[in-house]
Amino acid sequence: MSRPRSQAEYLARLVPPSVAGLNRRSLLAGAAGTGALLGTGLLAGCGGSDSGSGSDSKTVSLGSNQSDPKPKDVIAKVMDGFKTSSGVQVNINTVDHNTFQENINNYLQGKPDDVFMWFAGYRMRFFAAKGLAGDVSDVWGKLSGYSDAFKKASTGDDGKQYFVPASYYPWAVFYRKSVWQQHGYQVPKTLDDLNTLGAQMKKDGLNPIAFADKDGWPAMGTFDILNLRINGYQFHIDLMAGKEAWTSDKVKKVFDTWAGLLPLHQPDALGRTWQEAAQSLQQKKSGMYLLGLFVAQQFNNDEQDDLDFFTFPEIDSTIGAKALDAPIDGYMMARKPKSEANAKKLLEYVGSKDAANITVKNDPSTLVANNGADTSGYTALQKKAAELVGSATEIAQFLDRDTRPDFASTVIIPALQQFIKNPKDIGGLLTSVENQKKSIFTS
Structure with missing residues (x-):
């Protein structure tokens, strides 16, 4: 794990x-x-x-x-x-x-x-x-x-x-029950609920969503879940297999949605490891963290019972929230x-x-x-x-297992890190990804 x-x-x-x-x-x-x-x-x-x-x-x-x-x-x-x-x-x-x-x-x-x-x-x-x-x-x-x-x-x-x-x-959104009980937080059912919850956590002095991408792979989990929620499992798998265009409106919507959520994420993610982000959750400095079950490794034995999670909320009611990453x-x-x-x-x-x-x-x-x-x-x-x-209707394996290794490492990692650093030029970023994808998948 x-x-x-x-x-x-x-x-x-x-x-x-x-x-x-x-x-x-x-x-x-x-x-x-x-x-x-x-x-x-x-x-x-x-x-x-x-x-x-x-x-x-x-x-x-x-x-x-x-x-x-x-x-x-x-x-x-x-x-x-x-x-x-x-x-x-x-x-x-x-x-x-x-x-x-x-x-x-x-x-x-x-x-x-x-x-x-x-x-x-x-x-x-x-x-x-x-x-x-x-x-x-x-x-x-x-x-x-x-x-x-x-x-x-x-x-x-x-x-x-x-x-x-x-x-x-499985990947899910983890949180400490004691923190949520203290503030009266409720599990969000929709993206609007998540944004409202994040805004309240900010007012309460918390980083709403712990976040790290120094290691290159954690942000893939965020992309995966947003694409699964917005476009569904089959589109996600086809995109990973090189069968769909990264310049499509569907993919642009994923990044537009992500850009809207970035203010809720812990800042300076590119200089932080996943362990350090997990420790901010453990130390009650962050309210949530989207990661795999291995996040529990960063919690003491006597804190394990205080750890809970929910699956990422629904974005499109016609797609629902049943698909997930579970390598x-x-x-x-x-x-x-x-x-x-x-x-x-x-x-x-x-x-x-x-x-x-x-x-x-x-x-x-x-x-x-x-x-x-x-x-x-x-x-x-x-x-x-x-x-x-x-209970999952579909299980994705995580981006770097669902696509070609060379595409994940040489194209997606730098692209996601560039997006996190500067989320303003989504169109240019996705054009670059698509051009590199064509080169790699046709080789």
Whole structure:
């Protein structure tokens, strides 16, 4: 559920410096032949011929990006559970999150592990469309406990499934209950309500909306929710896929609406990290904060019960407020696993309620994707977050997961930061974005 701590780390995770200047064709076609994308080589050959995961073996290999101590320990316990239930040993190849993403293209074209951790949405569909991931539709035939929205997020362009969800974290507007009770604030139901509430918070000496974009990615969440509320889910997804024009009146309306809300946002956002903005909420200096559930990391244990949230309010009554960002993390299978049978056994297990129960028991801060899991250990906040996602009509994966990595990093980040710095020339800004989009998406 963690996000990168700096813009440099974010960019490294999103698209490696060694390939940032390459187009999609050269990225995928050139790497295998030339070895130009080998980089550090830390992922190369992870699932090599000596891995011992042959078709008749009792082993299977897993490429894991869960390198922080807590999630690493949880993954180990889940894999122990799989061994107990199946008799198959999982050889876990743990690589730090940054390096894993830097080398993912070369990794998948070399000798990847039988199963590897990745993300739902565009990033999953991209590798599936290029034939770099295995079809796991038959695994989905054995799974239960997933909503249609989760299945949709696991489905490639060809209608087949290539991903098994494990965990997620919804984006919403967070606030401290004690602050709102003190001032008598009510949850806004419409954009007008939000503006009225923000004006009152200003009078009460608060920053209405905590805000930070030093790291580059947080403002994407604001764009996403405004576009979902104003133009709907399908337009948002099509825009991310390069099928809609950024110069359209629909996109201009998003930025016009955002410009109207900027006075309610914490000033000087480009010099502030998301952690610092979260701390202003924690310190009762800000009234609200639009962010992922991981905002709770910045609150002390005895403050967790004081944290609450609401989904961003309705802007257009014909569209409503049911769509949201809820990035999903999970597992995929290599295109040619050394042990396909064991790989699919593992995927069926990690998608089961048994695996989800192990995760909940050992890491109660995680929201598991399988709704059949025993979530009695969830906090009130986690239960509410799970209900929110369960009631969502559509789930977006977050801008940098729903579009091409190079477009997100080289075009959208500077564009949004330019807008935050100077929101007056929206037309010129969007013309620039559209021109760059055409270049990138046609390469």
